[in-house]
Amino acid sequence: MTKQFVYGDYEKQYGILREYAMELQSKNLGTTVKIDVETEPKLCDDLDLNSSSNFTFISDQQRRAEQRFCxxxxxxxxxxxxxxxxxxxxxxxxxxxxxxxxxxxxxxxxxxxxxxxxxxxxxxxxxxxxxxxxxxxxxxxxxxxxLCEVFNSKLDEARDMPIITCLEFIREYLTKRIVNVHKVLEKYKGSLSTTATTILENNKTVENKMRVLFSGADKYQVTGLWMEQYVVNLKERSCTCRKWDITGIPCQHAIVAMYDKMQNGSECGDPEAWVGRPKKKRKRATDEPTQSTNLSRKYLTVTCSKCHNKGHNARTCKGQGGPSEARKGSGQKKGEYVVETITFDRYFG
Incomplete structure (x- = not known):
């Protein structure tokens, strides 16, 4: 009775599980909660298992995610x-x-x-x-x-709790952990994590021991101390050693190629700027039009519907460059709207 008083009732908590899910979604916008109930598990039927069988199944078959084994x-x-x-x-x-x-x-x-x-x-x-x-x-x-083993070891205390009490234990533990991580990040002054910074600095120490040959199109042949050769493609952010491809941190060969590019007068940026995934969209110039289905008015010439002159619209028209009477006789009736004509002089003129 004491345990039930402290942690709650097992059966009652399952009865209000859906209300708990709705509360999470209302208090934490963007939260996804899914409750799945199986009354007749097919796997148990296939293996001829019953409620007294001591089996535990852990499934990691997420088809849309990359699967790795420990x-x-x-x-x-x-x-x-x-x-x-x-x-x-x-x-x-x-x-x-x-x-x-x-x-x-x-x-x-x-x-x-x-x-x-x-x-x-x-x-x-x-x-x-x-x-x-x-x-x-x-x-x-x-x-x-x-990472999973450490997380699971922290949940041992909650495994025998009622379902909602168990979920609340997990939520509070993760909240505390996230806050602690943020505190560590606030104290760190670098743009990268401590681990990434250490790996990158170690990769920089061997740059004077390698030979670089530019092959064109942002490709470089890098020869190591033992005469092993690798191909670095800065445009694709890849190296045939595959360390850069897998970790997202520039490898020794990539850093050597970056230094060679900078020494030959080309802009490359520090190796720290190359950590992580590449941007999906390139950075556009300030005066470059965006490619969109909606036409921008920045490069369009507006024609006034009153005086039929370019450079202003009917609302700002003061009769400049032509008579305002041009609107007369146009057949416009009261209550109708005048549609202003937009020409594409920059593109087609």
Whole structure:
């Protein structure tokens, strides 16, 4: 009874769940709340499960989102059949490399080390667990779900609470966390996060150890210390090493290409300005007309309906340049509106 008094009644809270959802939407504009009720789960029927079966299902099959698997969990499943520190290091090496050529090379090493483990791992699509196959949509190279694990560990206290009490616990926890993040950001003076700044500064330290060859069209060939070659495309914000593509932070090769461009008299901007996704629309000049279905009056010449002269309309007409009697005899009746004529002299004249 004490627990029920403190946390609320389980059954009653399910009865007012829809009212709780409506309250969230009314107090937090833009909030999306979805309540889905399944009285006869098909999966339970397929597996012949009942209310006393001790099974928990976690689904991450979001078809519209990029799916990734935690590499640590992938290895945990593998080591049930294939164990060894050397094998573990080989698997992590396969996941960590960014370049597809290097990925194929380390996968061959894994095959020589343990053919059965290689066959087991090859059955899992590499795009779910290997950086070299990530699409770059998420702009993160994370291989684990540590963020989810940390979040789940904070919710242990709320798991046995009634549904609304549990949801309120999650909402308050996330609110506090967001506020704490904002406090940290307010103290930071840089334009990037601490992590992004550290990565970028480390990438800048090797720029004098590489050779750059401009290939035209914002493309550069960059040769490293060990004579490995990469192609940087500043226009596409990409490098064949794929670190820039996956993380959104300019890699060593990209920074070298930027410095070369600036040294040759071209505007490029600091590497910090290249972090993140590119702008979808280019910045227009102040005197450049926008491409829109609505015609702008900025470059149009207005013809007055009174005196039929250009440069003003009927409302501001003072008879300049022609007789105001031009309106007479036009057949306009009382109550009708005069439509002003707009000509396109700049475009068609």
């Amino acid at each position: 590499l640590r969990h992938v290895y945990d499943n593998m080591k049930l059949k294939h164990k060894g520190n050397e094998l573990r290091e080989a698997i992590w090496c396969c996941g960590k490399v960014y370049n597809l050529t290097k990925f194929n090379r380390v996968m061959e090493k894994l095959k020589k080390l343990n053919p059965e483990a290689h066959e087991w791992l090859s059955k899992i699509l590499a795009k779910h667990w290997a950086r070299s196959r990530f699409s770059g949509r998420a702009l993160t190279d994370s291989l684990t779900n540590n």
